[in-house]
Amino acid sequence: MTMPDTKRGRERKGQKKRQQRRRFxxxxxxxxxxxxxxFDELYEEEEIELEI
Structure with missing residues (x-):
């Protein structure tokens, strides 16, 4: 038997999903x-010329 769907349960699930998304x-x-x-450390002392 499964638990019935409740507003509190949906809100809690939504809150958990938001926390997971924020963490991600x-x-x-x-x-x-x-x-x-x-990348910055790799090319710290090198001069790079860009042709525009």
């Missing part, structure tokens, strides 16, 4: 920063 977005941003820093 924060982790993704931190990883992007790490990649960006690695």
């Amino acid at each position: 977005e924060i982790e993704r941003e931190l990883e992007a920063r790490e990649r960006e820093l690695d």
Whole structure:
């Protein structure tokens, strides 16, 4: 037998999904920063000429 669907249950599930989404977005941003820093460190002392 399953539990009936309740407004409180739906709200709790929605809140959990929002927390998971926030956590995922924060982790993704931190990883992007790490990649960006690695790129900057990699080419820190080199001059790069761009032809426009």
